[in-house]
Amino acid sequence: MPHEEADLAPVDSVAPAASGRTQIADHPLALAPVSAPASSVDGFVREFLKNLNFTQGVPLSASSPNDRYLALAHTVRDYLMARWLEDQRGQREAQSKGVAYLSAEYLLGRQLDNNLLASRLTDVATEALAKCGIDIDDLRQQEVEPGLGNGGLGRLAACFIDSLATMSVPSIGYGIRYEYGIFRQTFVDGQQVEQPDAWLSLGSPWEFPHPEAAQTISFAGHTETYDDDGVERSRWIPAWNVQAVPYNYMVPGYHNGRVNTLRLWRSVATNAFDLRIFNSGDYEEAVRAQIFAENISKVLYPEDSTPQGKELRLQQQYFFVAASIRDFLTNVLAEDFDLEKLPERIIFQLNDTHPVIAVPEFMRVLVDEKKMDWDAAWAITQQCFAYTCHTLLPEALEVWSVDLLGRLLPRHLEIIYRINDEFLLAVRERFGDDEMRIRNMSIVSDFPERSVRMAYLATVAGAKVNGVAELHSQLLRDKVLPDFNEFYPGKFTNVTNGVTPRRFIRLANPQLADLITEALGAGWTVDLERLRGLESFAEDPEFRARFAEVKAANKRTLNTVLLARDGLSVPDGHMLDVMVKRLHEYKRQMLKVLHIVTSYEGIISGRVDVKDVTPRTFIFGAKAAPGYVMAKRIIHLINAVGSVVNADPRVEGRLNVVFPPNYNVTLAERVIPAADLSEQISLAGKEASGTGNMKFALNGALTIGTDDGANVEIRELVGDDNFFLFGMTEPEVEALWAEGYRPSEFYQKDEDLRRAIDLIASGAFSGGDRTTFEPVVSNLLYDDRFMVLADYASYIAEQGKVDAAYGDQDAWTRSAILNVARSGYFSSDRSMRDYIQRIWHTPPAY
Ligand code: 26W
Numbered sequence: 001m002p003h004e005e006a007d008l009a010p011v012d013s014v015a016p017a018a019s020g021r022t023q024i025a026d027h028p029l030a031l032a033p034v035s036a037p038a039s040s041v042d043g044f045v046r047e048f049l050k051n052l053n054f055t056q057g058v059p060l061s062a063s064s065p066n067d068r069y070l071a072l073a074h075t076v077r078d079y080l081m082a083r084w085l086e087d088q089r090g091q092r093e094a095q096s097k098g099v100a101y102l103s104a105e106y107l108l109g110r111q112l113d114n115n116l117l118a119s120r121l122t123d124v125a126t127e128a129l130a131k132c133g134i135d136i137d138d139l140r141q142q143e144v145e146p147g148l149g150n151g152g153l154g155r156l157a158a159c160f161i162d163s164l165a166t167m168s169v170p171s172i173g174y175g176i177r178y179e180y181g182i183f184r185q186t187f188v189d190g191q192q193v194e195q196p197d198a199w200l201s202l203g204s205p206w207e208f209p210h211p212e213a214a215q216t217i218s219f220a221g222h223t224e225t226y227d228d229d230g231v232e233r234s235r236w237i238p239a240w241n242v243q244a245v246p247y248n249y250m251v252p253g254y255h256n257g258r259v260n261t262l263r264l265w266r267s268v269a270t271n272a273f274d275l276r277i278f279n280s281g282d283y284e285e286a287v288r289a290q291i292f293a294e295n296i297s298k299v300l301y302p303e304d305s306t307p308q309g310k311e312l313r314l315q316q317q318y319f320f321v322a323a324s325i326r327d328f329l330t331n332v333l334a335e336d337f338d339l340e341k342l343p344e345r346i347i348f349q350l351n352d353t354h355p356v357i358a359v360p361e362f363m364r365v366l367v368d369e370k371k372m373d374w375d376a377a378w379a380i381t382q383q384c385f386a387y388t389c390h391t392l393l394p395e396a397l398e399v400w401s402v403d404l405l406g407r408l409l410p411r412h413l414e415i416i417y418r419i420n421d422e423f424l425l426a427v428r429e430r431f432g433d434d435e436m437r438i439r440n441m442s443i444v445s446d447f448p449e450r451s452v453r454m455a456y457l458a459t460v461a462g463a464k465v466n467g468v469a470e471l472h473s474q475l476l477r478d479k480v481l482p483d484f485n486e487f488y489p490g491k492f493t494n495v496t497n498g499v500t501p502r503r504f505i506r507l508a509n510p511q512l513a514d515l516i517t518e519a520l521g522a523g524w525t526v527d528l529e530r531l532r533g534l535e536s537f538a539e540d541p542e543f544r545a546r547f548a549e550v551k552a553a554n555k556r557t558l559n560t561v562l563l564a565r566d567g568l569s570v571p572d573g574h575m576l577d578v579m580v581k582r583l584h585e586y587k588r589q590m591l592k593v594l595h596i597v598t599s600y601e602g603i604i605s606g607r608v609d610v611k612d613v614t615p616r617t618f619i620f621g622a623k624a625a626p627g628y629v630m631a632k633r634i635i636h637l638i639n640a641v642g643s644v645v646n647a648d649p650r651v652e653g654r655l656n657v658v659f660p661p662n663y664n665v666t667l668a669e670r671v672i673p674a675a676d677l678s679e680q681i682s683l684a685g686k687e688a689s690g691t692g693n694m695k696f697a698l699n700g701a702l703t704i705g706t707d708d709g710a711n712v713e714i715r716e717l718v719g720d721d722n723f724f725l726f727g728m729t730e731p732e733v734e735a736l737w738a739e740g741y742r743p744s745e746f747y748q749k750d751e752d753l754r755r756a757i758d759l760i761a762s763g764a765f766s767g768g769d770r771t772t773f774e775p776v777v778s779n780l781l782y783d784d785r786f787m788v789l790a791d792y793a794s795y796i797a798e799q800g801k802v803d804a805a806y807g808d809q810d811a812w813t814r815s816a817i818l819n820v821a822r823s824g825y826f827s828s829d830r831s832m833r834d835y836i837q838r839i840w841h842t843p844p845a846y
Helices: 041-055 065-094 112-118 122-131 136-140 152-166 275-279 283-295 311-332 339-345 358-369 374-384 402-408 410-431 435-441 454-461 470-480 482-487 501-507 510-520 528-534 541-566 589-604 629-647 665-674 692-698 711-718 730-739 743-749 751-761 774-782 788-807 809-821 828-840
Strands: 098-102 171-176 184-188 191-195 207-209 215-219 222-228 231-237 240-252 259-269 346-351 385-388 399-401 451-453 465-467 492-494 575-580 616-621 655-658 677-680 702-705 723-725
Touching: 041 065, 041 122, 065 112, 065 122, 065 136, 065 240, 065 259, 098 152, 098 311, 112 122, 112 136, 112 240, 112 501, 122 136, 152 171, 152 240, 152 259, 152 346, 152 501, 152 828, 171 311, 191 629, 215 311, 222 410, 231 358, 231 410, 240 311, 259 283, 259 311, 275 283, 311 346, 311 358, 311 402, 339 346, 339 374, 346 358, 346 374, 346 828, 358 374, 358 385, 358 410, 358 454, 374 385, 374 410, 385 454, 399 402, 402 410, 402 451, 410 435, 410 454, 410 482, 435 482, 451 454, 454 482, 465 470, 465 828, 470 482, 470 492, 470 711, 501 510, 501 665, 501 692, 510 528, 510 541, 528 809, 528 828, 541 665, 541 809, 575 665, 589 616, 589 629, 589 655, 589 751, 589 788, 616 665, 629 655, 629 774, 665 692, 677 692, 692 702, 692 711, 692 809, 702 711, 702 788, 702 809, 711 723, 723 788, 743 751, 743 774, 743 788, 751 774, 751 788, 774 788, 788 809
Parallel strands: 098 171, 098 346, 171 259, 346 385, 385 465, 465 492, 575 616, 575 677, 616 655, 677 702, 702 723
Antiparallel strands: 184 191, 207 240, 215 240, 222 231, 240 259, 399 451
């Protein structure tokens, strides 16, 4: 905590940030629309060289690849700038209801190609650079992707803001500009080692800092009540504060001339440098405030399931939501806006529980600063927030201890207590003195320690609560929050996730995109249900041949990329069996390992003729949270199995394990279009939705999966014949759990399973050292919380069907085409339409 200045001014009258709207605004030039540079090839050459020479300050002859990349980026953004400024002016004037998406994570991926695509500049830029003797692909490789997220939740936020812009929905994304994103993963002796992700080190051309719009964000201190003309009011006297500096990122719509904004906040010290202390010679002390303040947006927390309850994490959450709310109230709303009308003007969508502290912050601003009476403020708050839950794992639901909350945000804790008191009063009125129910529903729980259950606060405050797939939303209603579903009829809804077809088909799989456009015309990119038109083409042998050729070409491209990136290869003619997602036991990468070891054991034991084995390359991509020991052990095991199987001559190269490190959005864009088989094998009832499953189906991979998350909806749409279903359903999982699950029984009774596990236990993959993977083996035999052993037999049997099906390439291709044709529903544009209709009620998008 920076050295405590005497109590800071009470936070009940923070001056709104200077809007800077002066008479210049009415100058004729200010009113003239901003014009984009000439978009001819020569015009682009001129703009590029101007940026290289004048912005980068280097001549072409002495320019580095990074100089040329930055100049290209500046040139592309100049073309989008005119639209952006016009669009922002339009949205400001329209004053129509908009969406503010609050997310602690945005997994954006590289920006260059998406911005070129959106602005129809790809060909012009390619030709213009060629005129300068530059291969645009060399510059593409320069871009470092902003890894400001962990996995599904972060990538979903990125897909959603792309769709909001493409559908011209007035909206803004708010988040944190982490200086260090998700760690870079390297493997040392097959084990994960994390490196800091200094993604900003070579410059960040796609962001626009606006220090003049910085917000003061306060922390700690105490509260006091005071008499305000006979009205007793509370106010917060914070102990310290930092500045939140906004960095704007363009979010261009696809071919609609719209550009929305993503505003990410960076924390800096209010008083960066204390000259007095410096002059006293204590140089460290003089800058300690700066270091401390910058820590808040320093690094992304790499956990994606188990919150560590760290104070800095709560500081991060409050920091960005407080800055976002203040920014909206001061910079987006007209000064004289009638706050009673807020629900007609904005809906804050809470991306999981991470931004939920926004609720008491909103109440604090309305009640303490705007002096609104509590009930009126609460009525507005309950209409201005909605909550999306992205998990089913109880341990992933965030709780904050009242100790920490009371220390860091004393006024917010008071407000949470009052919200809870009034809520429990209403529960009592409805259900009487049912103490068990009261205790179960209380936002504040006393076990194991007195803490605030953020999912409960979100549910009580939110106008709507949604899950991210039909099964997930049903389990939320029936199992995770049943009392709340009963108390708030109609509050719970579902919006099944989606993915943007711009990045995950047009950009990632251009050959498939061209084939589809040739067959259906271009409209599908913004109306993905049109893919249904491909069903008839599945019956056309010529189309099937071309589709198969596209897949083969994508495999060759992947091989080239992996060879250059990691020295890894995917042999021709292999089925590409792909499992790429965060490493988590519920996702069951261990089941995939047992399949590989079973096939391998069959060959080396001679029980299987290697000639009968379908040549497969097993591609893994997975980061483990640094503190998640078992997940890191499983990564080690996958690499260990890979190095033994790949090197064993008895396998004759028919089994090949490939595990490129540092799986991220850029690698996903190469791997997914090349995949034949998509592994979606989580234990039923554990994966909220999955979005990788959708990307694979849309790129012509067949899915082997359980009836979990959105797999259920994928199978329903693509048809049972085009989906390899296995394993227990969620009710069967519950039943087995209830009757008492003894994994070792499955080990005893299944010989193949026993052989596979014994081979791992024998040290065969660890140089004979039986201890290396003993923890993994005993976890499976004596714990196996996610029932890997129970679903093993069904999985192996289904993999047998996969081998058989792959033997008939033409039928496989037909099935792959039907997967593409019937997966248009999984566009994030459709998800946005559902949010608008069921939750946001913003003006209908096109
Ligand atoms: C505080 C630690 C933490 C961090 C992130 C807990 C939980 C999360 C996320 C909710 C985890 C996540 O990414 N969930 C995934 O969200 C996707 C988008 O909805 C779903 O498709 C995945 O099924 C779900 O696991």
